[in-house]
Amino acid sequence: ANTLSKADPELFSAVTSENKRQEDHIELIASENYVSCAVMEAQGSQLTNKYAEGYPGKRYYGGCEYVDIAEQIAIDRLKKLFGAEAANVQPNSGSQANQAVLMAFAKPGDTVLGMSLAEGGHLTHGMALNMSGKWFNAISYGLTDKEEIDYEQMEALAREHKPRIIIAGASAYALRIDFERFAKIAKEVGAIFWVDMAHYAGLIAAGIYPNPVPFADVVTSTTHKTLRGPRGGVILSKAEHEKALNSAIFPGLQGGPLMHVIAAKAVAFKEAATPEFRQYQEQVVANALVMARVLSEQRGLRIVSGRTESHLFLVDLRSKNINGKEAEAALGKAHITVNKNAIPKDPEKPFVTSGIRIGSPAMTTRGFTEIEAERVAHLIADVLDAPNDEAVLAKVREEVSALCKKFPVYGA
Numbered sequence: 001a002n003t004l005s006k007a008d009p010e011l012f013s014a015v016t017s018e019n020k021r022q023e024d025h026i027e028l029i030a031s032e033n034y035v036s037c038a039v040m041e042a043q044g045s046q047l048t049n050k051y052a053e054g055y056p057g058k059r060y061y062g063g064c065e066y067v068d069i070a071e072q073i074a075i076d077r078l079k080k081l082f083g084a085e086a087a088n089v090q091p092n093s094g095s096q097a098n099q100a101v102l103m104a105f106a107k108p109g110d111t112v113l114g115m116s117l118a119e120g121g122h123l124t125h126g127m128a129l130n131m132s133g134k135w136f137n138a139i140s141y142g143l144t145d146k147e148e149i150d151y152e153q154m155e156a157l158a159r160e161h162k163p164r165i166i167i168a169g170a171s172a173y174a175l176r177i178d179f180e181r182f183a184k185i186a187k188e189v190g191a192i193f194w195v196d197m198a199h200y201a202g203l204i205a206a207g208i209y210p211n212p213v214p215f216a217d218v219v220t221s222t223t224h225k226t227l228r229g230p231r232g233g234v235i236l237s238k239a240e241h242e243k244a245l246n247s248a249i250f251p252g253l254q255g256g257p258l259m260h261v262i263a264a265k266a267v268a269f270k271e272a273a274t275p276e277f278r279q280y281q282e283q284v285v286a287n288a289l290v291m292a293r294v295l296s297e298q299r300g301l302r303i304v305s306g307r308t309e310s311h312l313f314l315v316d317l318r319s320k321n322i323n324g325k326e327a328e329a330a331l332g333k334a335h336i337t338v339n340k341n342a343i344p345k346d347p348e349k350p351f352v353t354s355g356i357r358i359g360s361p362a363m364t365t366r367g368f369t370e371i372e373a374e375r376v377a378h379l380i381a382d383v384l385d386a387p388n389d390e391a392v393l394a395k396v397r398e399e400v401s402a403l404c405k406k407f408p409v410y411g412a
């Protein structure tokens with residue numbers, strides 16, 4: 001066979017370097033993970049060659065008998081995993097799943113109410129430069145002084161503006177969300193209640209974070225974060241909304257679905273239904289807790305919201321006189337990967353920020369438990385205490401390298 005190394009050495013080299021980076025660095029980006037070899041095998045399969053516009057049993061192309069099986073397996077497993085009445089596994093990304101919800105339930109100019117990006121929401125929930133903010137009248141709720149979702153503000157805004165859609169879900173919020181409370185106000189004001197569970201989906205599948213599916217009209221998710229599947233999106237809904245959402249994805253927003261990715265999603269959903277996956281998610285939360293505790297109780301850093309109840313948390317860096325951009329760069333030099341992140345009421349610009357976001361899903365997949373999580377937190381703090389000290393950075397890098405070698409991701 002004409003392998004990638006022979007066919008395209010230049011590209012092969014970039015892939016090999018990325019593989020090595022993933023093995024050699026401690027990955028703390030909260031939205032990333034390492035998929036299983038089975039997921040990658042499905043994604044690298046010949047299903048990438050197949051056009052299958054439409055849905056199982058109702059396609060616009062011939063030869064779909066086997067991809068129909070794959071897509072139906074994915075749909076059935078996803079519905080069972082979260083207890084949903086209907087599912088669409090075709091969205092190419094989380095953002096496209098979210099666009100489909102807007103397309104199915106709102107018209108340009110309609111009011112939508114979501115969580116402010118600056119306080120933890122996602123840009124597809126109404127940020128000014130995103131389609132959700134440009135085409136819709138987006139208003140937003142934020143956090144209280146205790147940095148918890150301001151449910152009262154959200155309810156007051158809902159009553160005042162009578163939005164067409166109310167959105168719950170976040171990209172940088174460490175606590176549990178009270179989905180039932182959102183559902184109540186949505187019902188009261190006649191809004192569609194949409195939850196974007198992208199960040200929490202794996203925890204929810206494992207039963208250790210509240211499941212929004214019983215309360216929401218529609219739930220979207222990515223499949224590649226805590227859920228540990230291939231990059232992509234999904235939509236879950238009540239049966240009454242299935243047709244509108246399916247039409248919004250195809251022909252509304254997409255053409256041919258990525259059948260190889262859908263096959264890989266099916267594999268990930270099977271994995272997510274196992275007792276091992278539940279144990280993994282419990283470890284994810286335990287590791288995040290340990291890191292947040294060490295950083296706050298032993299190393300003098302403030303954790304936004306004061307604690308974490310999930311796989312992630314935000315660190316307020318201001319006590320260390322370093323901004324998010326500098327911290328991300330210094331940690332990167334030490335082979336610890338994080339992303340800078342605005343903290344509530346951040347005085348810095350979004351490209352600088354005063355915080356970093358730390359997540360435990362990827363490091364837990366490679367086998368880190370509380371012992372390693374505690375060390376990782378100290379290594380982070382060592383770098384933040386001396387971001388320009390080359391000797392400190394070298395020492396941390398050495399320990400990171402030893403930890404990574406002890407816990408290979410895909411094997412040596």
Ligand code: PLP
Binds near residue numbers: 031
């Ligand atoms: N929704 C939430 C809450 C997210 O955090 C993200 C990704 O960061 C998305 C949607 C978008 O997913 P994608 O990057 O696949 O478009």
